[in-house]
Amino acid sequence: MEISQLITELQEKYSEHLIEIGSFGNIQELVCLSVKAESAPLIMRVLRDQFEFTDFISLLVAETPSREKKLRLSAFIRHQLSGSELVIRVDHSITGTDQVFVIPSLSKIWNAATSFEKELGDLFGVFFEGNNYFEKSKKRYLLPDNWEGFPLRKDYVFPMEFLDIPHSRPVGQSEPDEHGFGG
Amino acid sequence: MDLEVNTLKNKQISRWDLDIFSKGSQGNFSLQLELDGDSISAVKADRGYLHRGIEKCFEKSLWFNVMPYADRIESETSVFNELALCLSVERLAEIEVPLRAQYIRIIVCELTRMTSHLKCLAKIAKACGADTATHFLMRDREKILDLFELLCGARFSLNYFRFGGVQSDLSEGFIERVVDLCDSIRLRLKEYNELLSYNFPFLERTAQVGCISKENIFKYGITGPIARASGVLSDVRRSRPYSLYNRIDFEVVHHALPVGINGGSIHDRFMVRLKEIYQSVSIISQLVDSLPAGSVKEVLIQQDFCVPEGESISLIESPRGEFGCYIMSDGSTSPQRIQFFTPSSKVFEILPEVLKNCTLDNFPAVVASLDLSLAEADR
Numbered sequence: 357m358e359i360s361q362l363i364t365e366l367q368e369k370y371s372e373h374l375i376e377i378g379s380f381g382n383i384q385e386l387v388c389l390s391v392k393a394e395s396a397p398l399i400m401r402v403l404r405d406q407f408e409f410t411d412f413i414s415l416l417v418a419e420t421p422s423r424e425k426k427l428r429l430s431a432f433i434r435h436q437l438s439g440s441e442l443v444i445r446v447d448h449s450i451t452g453t454d455q456v457f458v459i460p461s462l463s464k465i466w467n468a469a470t471s472f473e474k475e476l477g478d479l480f481g482v483f484f485e486g487n488n489y490f491e492k493s494k495k496r497y498l499l500p501d502n503w504e505g506f507p508l509r510k511d512y513v514f515p516m517e518f519l520d521i522p523h524s525r526p527v528g529q530s531e532p533d534e535h536g537f538g539g
Numbered sequence: 540m541d542l543e544v545n546t547l548k549n550k551q552i553s554r555w556d557l558d559i560f561s562k563g564s565q566g567n568f569s570l571q572l573e574l575d576g577d578s579i580s581a582v583k584a585d586r587g588y589l590h591r592g593i594e595k596c597f598e599k600s601l602w603f604n605v606m607p608y609a610d611r612i613e614s615e616t617s618v619f620n621e622l623a624l625c626l627s628v629e630r631l632a633e634i635e636v637p638l639r640a641q642y643i644r645i646i647v648c649e650l651t652r653m654t655s656h657l658k659c660l661a662k663i664a665k666a667c668g669a670d671t672a673t674h675f676l677m678r679d680r681e682k683i684l685d686l687f688e689l690l691c692g693a694r695f696s697l698n699y700f701r702f703g704g705v706q707s708d709l710s711e712g713f714i715e716r717v718v719d720l721c722d723s724i725r726l727r728l729k730e731y732n733e734l735l736s737y738n739f740p741f742l743e744r745t746a747q748v749g750c751i752s753k754e755n756i757f758k759y760g761i762t763g764p765i766a767r768a769s770g771v772l773s774d775v776r777r778s779r780p781y782s783l784y785n786r787i788d789f790e791v792v793h794h795a796l797p798v799g800i801n802g803g804s805i806h807d808r809f810m811v812r813l814k815e816i817y818q819s820v821s822i823i824s825q826l827v828d829s830l831p832a833g834s835v836k837e838v839l840i841q842q843d844f845c846v847p848e849g850e851s852i853s854l855i856e857s858p859r860g861e862f863g864c865y866i867m868s869d870g871s872t873s874p875q876r877i878q879f880f881t882p883s884s885k886v887f888e889i890l891p892e893v894l895k896n897c898t899l900d901n902f903p904a905v906v907a908s909l910d911l912s913l914a915e916a917d918r
Contacts, residue, residue: 468760
């Protein structure tokens with residue numbers, strides 16, 4: 357499957373769902389499709405079923421450095437036979453601290469996305485609707501169950517203590533205690 | 540407990556919780572096994588015990604300082620972490636790497652691949668009770684670790700690659716010792732083959748045990764030696780050559796089975812890794828024979844080093860499978876985002892599937908053959 361042929365067909369049939377077709381960063385040979393958030397499941401199913409992009413490589417999540425803060429999700433997929441690669445990108449605006457995003461799960465389309473959704477959901481505060489782990493378990497995946505907040509967000513503030521253990525030494529303590537520790 | 544129990548054979552149900560500190564623990568993850576007699580009927584696996592927040596540490600540091608953090612994602616195969624990060628940054632910042640440095644990088648990477656495979660083979664041998672082979676394999680691994688110590692002072696977490704090259708040129712005597720090592724490893728591989736590969740008790744424990752079908756390989760996105768042992772030709776060095784791999788002659792070792800035979804057993808994973816060590820020796824020999832003279836670093840990275848604004852991604856073949864690094868830069872001296880995606884995260888998802896219907900005596904060997912690294916999975 358030639359990527360140029362794929363782009364032509366997508367532009368013909370699904371143009372209302374696409375925002376932009378470009379390259380991924382400065383990697384000219386890696387095509388990046390920016391799609392609307394509500395159209396992402398449709399485009400992904402089309403790519404898997406119609407165009408045979410059945411290999412899921414990675415789910416990349418990052419906060420963009422622009423003034424309008426956005427949470428950028430990029431799914432990196434591959435055509436099983438030809439090895440052609442593609443990135444599908446969805447941007448979500450960040451409107452508040454500790455905002456939880458609800459996004460349709462990719463694990464229903466590509467099962468290999470499960471582990472990425474579990475990890476990144478925990479660290480970025482993304483609830484992947486349809487992922488069995490989020491549906492059944494209310495626990496954290498990588499972090500302790502009673503951890504608050506989403507550490508990989510840019511506005512995350514580290515707690516000063518956890519389970520009564522202080523994060524760092526109090527300011528001003530410079531003498532060892534009565535047992536000779538610290539200082 | 541919300542385990543899904545599938546089929547009950549003897550209906551003698553018991554439960555075994557293997558926490559990370561328990562005696563039968565197989566690594567830094569917890570397992571809850573539902574046992575039907577001595578057969579495992581359901582598995583629940585949990586990880587996250589080695590989550591160190593390394594990706595947050597990247598964002599808090601400078602581009603100049605990130606290499607030691609990348610090292611410690613997986614200390615034993617640290618050069619692959621470094622290489623993935625270097626390739627991403629060099630691509631975005633358009634830094635050229637001198638040819639000699641590229642040769643050195645691949646030599647060190649292939650030596651590390653050998654150490655990883657030797658350790659995995661030793662773990663499989665130990666799980667099957669073959670202690671002699673375990674000691675032999677670890678002894679040869681020590682020789683490679685001595686070479687790393689000669690090269691950069693460290694056995695693990697080498698912190699040797701830099702953006703634009705490597706830290707320093709090869710130590711005196713390094714190449715000669717690499718050539719001697721390659722010759723001795725070729726003989727040792729024959730020894731391991733005679734000792735273990737077709738040894739009857741070993742075959743009884745490993746052949747047709749812990750099979751992973753091709754369908755499951757594609758379903759869970761598994762790559763690396765596990766995929767190749769199940770008959771899937773998947774190797775980034777061949778499909779998407781990076782660095783010098785388009786100039787090197789090597790074979791992608793995989794297990795091609797006649798139709799109807801279950802592939803992807805412990806024995807297949809053992810044999811694929813054994814043959815890949817031989818391929819690594821061949822790659823190193825080719826590079827050593829044609830190692831060019833020249834500098835190993837042309838760009839001096841200092842504290843004010845900035846990566847231009849943008850994104851980049853790199854994908855390499857680590858000893859456990861496809862390993863990648865995604866970076867996003869805002870043009871400043873600190874990374875906006877560095878994300879690593881590792882093969883062990885996907886292998887962990889298939890663990891419950893593989894362990895179902897295994898017996899208790901085979902279960903350590905199955906886990907050992909998957910070569911899980913929770914350090915790289917949890918980061």
